[in-house]
Amino acid sequence: MKKILVANRGEIAIRVMQTARKMGIKTVAIYSIVDRNAPHVKFADEAVCVGEAPSSESYLLGSKIIEVAKELHVDAIHPGYGFLSENADFAEEVEKNNLIFIGPKSKAIKVMGSKLAAKEAVKAYDIPMVPGIDEAITDVIKAKKIAKEIGFPILIKASAGGGGKGMRVVEKESDLASQMQRAISEAISAFGDGSVFIEKYVGSPRHIEIQVMADTHGNVIHLFERECSVQRRHQKVVEEAPSAVLTPTLRTEMGEAAVKVAKACDYVGAGTVEFLLDENHNFYFLEMNTRLQVEHPVTELITGTDLVELQIKVARGEELSIKQEDLDIKGHALELRVYAEDPLNDFLPSVGHLDTYRIPIGEGIRVDNGFEEGMDIPIYYDPMLSKLITYGKTREEAIQLMIKAIDEYIVEGVQTTLPFGKYVCKHEAFRSGNFDTHFVKKYYTPEVLKSEMETEARIAALIALKQYQEDQQTLRIPTH
Numbered sequence: 359m360k361k362i363l364v365a366n367r368g369e370i371a372i373r374v375m376q377t378a379r380k381m382g383i384k385t386v387a388i389y390s391i392v393d394r395n396a397p398h399v400k401f402a403d404e405a406v407c408v409g410e411a412p413s414s415e416s417y418l419l420g421s422k423i424i425e426v427a428k429e430l431h432v433d434a435i436h437p438g439y440g441f442l443s444e445n446a447d448f449a450e451e452v453e454k455n456n457l458i459f460i461g462p463k464s465k466a467i468k469v470m471g472s473k474l475a476a477k478e479a480v481k482a483y484d485i486p487m488v489p490g491i492d493e494a495i496t497d498v499i500k501a502k503k504i505a506k507e508i509g510f511p512i513l514i515k516a517s518a519g520g521g522g523k524g525m526r527v528v529e530k531e532s533d534l535a536s537q538m539q540r541a542i543s544e545a546i547s548a549f550g551d552g553s554v555f556i557e558k559y560v561g562s563p564r565h566i567e568i569q570v571m572a573d574t575h576g577n578v579i580h581l582f583e584r585e586c587s588v589q590r591r592h593q594k595v596v597e598e599a600p601s602a603v604l605t606p607t608l609r610t611e612m613g614e615a616a617v618k619v620a621k622a623c624d625y626v627g628a629g630t631v632e633f634l635l636d637e638n639h640n641f642y643f644l645e646m647n648t649r650l651q652v653e654h655p656v657t658e659l660i661t662g663t664d665l666v667e668l669q670i671k672v673a674r675g676e677e678l679s680i681k682q683e684d685l686d687i688k689g690h691a692l693e694l695r696v697y698a699e700d701p702l703n704d705f706l707p708s709v710g711h712l713d714t715y716r717i718p719i720g721e722g723i724r725v726d727n728g729f730e731e732g733m734d735i736p737i738y739y740d741p742m743l744s745k746l747i748t749y750g751k752t753r754e755e756a757i758q759l760m761i762k763a764i765d766e767y768i769v770e771g772v773q774t775t776l777p778f779g780k781y782v783c784k785h786e787a788f789r790s791g792n793f794d795t796h797f798v799k800k801y802y803t804p805e806v807l808k809s810e811m812e813t814e815a816r817i818a819a820l821i822a823l824k825q826y827q828e829d830q831q832t833l834r835i836p837t838h
């Protein structure tokens with residue numbers, strides 16, 4: 359494999375190209391016209407404009423991207439996350455054109471893209487699942503019967519769902535018909551597939567996911583868990599590894615379950631198996647994400663691996679060099695997604711010009727970044743500027759370092775989620791590890807952040823005043 363095309367932009371495109379370069383592999387970037395001066399374009403060995411600003415006219419043009427790859431004699435395509443990364447047809451077309459898709463086979467993508475198909479696939483593997491049904495349901499009478507058996511509250515989910523779309527909690531029987539109708543129409547308009555099913559609603563879950571890696575020789579390993587419970591409207595905000603609540607036994611059980619899920623769909627490459635963990639520490643398989651995830655760096659830090667390197671080696675047909683027994687967890691890592699969004703204004707995108715953009719550096723700090731000072735943030739794409747990642751010997755150390763790194767991350771011109779991240783890191787519930795997926799909803803209001811920011815500004819002003827007064831004392835030189 360001599361040349362890889364990265365079908366993505368921003369921080370992940372750069373992150374993938376860094377590893378390719380380290381391995382002596384040449385890189386090709388693609389870009390839309392608004393990205394012509396973007397860092398990922400400058401970083402690549404070659405770069406090709408594939409179209410207009412909207413992703414549907416550039417980063418999502420699978421056939422066009424494959425054409426470019428063939429023209430430039432590329433050997434493999436890395437899709438990153440988002441865009442074409444979980445598009446089974448694209449993966450198939452890549453392979454049909456004698457190029458390597460750095461990811462699983464199209465069939466695994468397809469199976470895991472449907473929650474019902476995924477349940478069906480893992481059925482024979484003894485994986486814990488939330489009580490519920492594993493087929494689409496349209497009949498309200500039947501749904502009522504099942505709901506009564508499971509016991510309210512129940513959750514209606516869209517099979518093609520993602521990001522919480524098409525999901526409805528139903529507290530009582532009298533709400534079921536209307537909520538089911540809503541879930542179905544939402545699923546049709548969002549995914550073009552109205553299949554919904556029913557599960558017992560787990561009220562205060564933690565979201566724990568397991569990183570897996572599989573080669574083409576039947577070897578599958580897991581690289582432990584990531585805790586992703588701190589999220590806002592299904593958008594992850596802070597992720598960490600390991601989770602503060604898993605015991606070694608539970609970790610092994612979940613890891614083994616994840617490996618079985620991967621085996622159930624003949625998985626190849628890097629994947630993530632999502633679980634819910636309830637208050638009694640029962641875990642349930644939710645779904646599998648068939649891509650490299652945004653939050654993969656926390657796993658890399660605690661396991662000392664380079665997941666993109668492993669992806670590339672597996673794609674070249676090599677056998678996994680790491681055995682499960684070789685892996686252990688060292689230290690603790692945290693990741694904050696730095697979005698150009700205003701936490702004081704309902705997290706609305708705050709796109710504009712990066713007047714000042716300075717990134718923290720130092721031991722235990724990693725920033726996977728896609729932007730630079732002086733750039734405009736395009737309105738067309740996800741407004742994530744970077745991922746701020748810290749690593750320490752302990753969870754406490756990683757949290758302290760995150761707070762320091764946030765203070766040293768200087769962004770002017772747009773609002774970011776940095777102060778929000780600091781609020782999370784300083785919060786008692788987060789520090790104690792005693793939180794679930796409702797953390798943000800429970801504890802965050804713009805008012806608390808505002809008052810925290812004001813207190814900080816006041817302290818900063820007092821320190822400045824004290825310094826000024828001291829300077830006045832020492833610098834006053836008598837003239838006679």
Ligand code: MV4
Nearest residue numbers: 488513521522557558559560561565589644795
């Ligand atoms: C659930 C659940 C409670 N009970 N399933 C949300 C998106 C999708 N991936 C699965 N999700 C959930 N499924 C049952 N049976 C709660 C959620 C959920 C959630 C899960 C993970 C992370 C954040 C979440 C936020 C709200 C709801």
